[in-house]
């Protein structure tokens with residue numbers, strides 16, 4: 001059978017990220033981004049393999065218009081052989097424990113889950129509906145950020161709040177970045193010759209959003225994000241855990257509205273808020289080198305909180321086969337990896353400086369010092385995992 005092609009689509013409220021994935025090709029034949037959709041500045045950025053980036057203005061285009069422009073390009077690059085479309089969906093609630101072939105029932109369930117992800121799920125749905133209208137003959141699959149974490153035991157996913165809030169309103173911990181945690185833990189098993197079904201990992205997905213996860217025998221047992229992606233470690237612009245009374249404190253003392261507090265915690269906090277400078281770790285590392293106090297503090301808080309979260313995740317495991325770093329920061333920053341591991345002496349972790357320095361820009365590998373527990377850098381590839389999940393559900 002010739003190798004199959006899957007288009008992977010990730011729709012935001014005004015953007016569509018996409019990649020054409022060929023099952024036999026480690027590189028994407030085509031990838032890109034349509035952004036500022038719905039405005040006169042709408043633009044489609046395309047990256048064909050071994051070619052320069054291209055930007056096509058698509059003034060006024062909405063999701064459906066952008067996908068309509070994209071379709072013939074995808075068909076040409078795939079030489080008329082497109083086998084299915086995989087859609088990233090942020091929140092699958094308790095409905096979805098795995099990827100699902102999309103039908104009316106699945107669309108209804110994604111719609112029902114929207115109150116849990118009011119910014120993301122409606123945009124994901126809009127993209128799915130537009131793509132289904134345009135590519136009606138193709139199978140469409142939804143792959144959920146939350147699905148991998150549906151194996152969390154109840155003692156890990158419940159909040160200590162009145163039972164009725166869970167039973168009647170779905171208030172519980174769901175976790176996110178599941179596609180990435182799953183992909184890198186499988187890769188790590190491959191890299192170490194361990195069976196997925198008999199291996200035990202701590203993972204740190206460190207990008208603009210950050211989360212940690214404990215994975216045993218291919219199943220997520222705990223993770224740092226919760227009802228929403230705000231819980232857990234400090235991130236680029238998100239605070240991570242704060243005292244839940246912060247809301248009432250700010251409302252009482254400063255008169256802030258819920259919207260103001262929400263914006264502050266999601267968009268003006270994290271390393272951006274702490275440093276007063278940027279959410280971009282490269283900028284912060286450079287500023288730290290030059291003695292910027294805010295950047296230095298932001299990096300210290302960021303690393304300590306991640307280490308603390310990883311140590312806490314250790315409660316879910318009975319042994320450790322390795323700590324895995326991934327995401328833009330986890331894959332590219334020897335400094336951040338070494339600052340995090342420095343706080344994890346209790347787990348016996350120690351890095352090999354040279355190996356740590358070598359793992360940047362897509363180079364993965366083992367970075368622990370001899371005689372110490374494994375630490376690995378594993379480049380994530382959520383698009384490939386979504387394509388694999390889509391392929392697995394294609395009708396025979």
Ligand code: AMP
Nearest residue numbers: 207208279280281282327328329332333
């Ligand atoms: P992601 O959300 O996974 O794309 O990751 C974005 C984050 O990765 C940003 O904070 C970037 O600054 C960070 N990043 C990318 N390259 C590097 C690098 N060479 N050193 C440090 N951080 C990096």
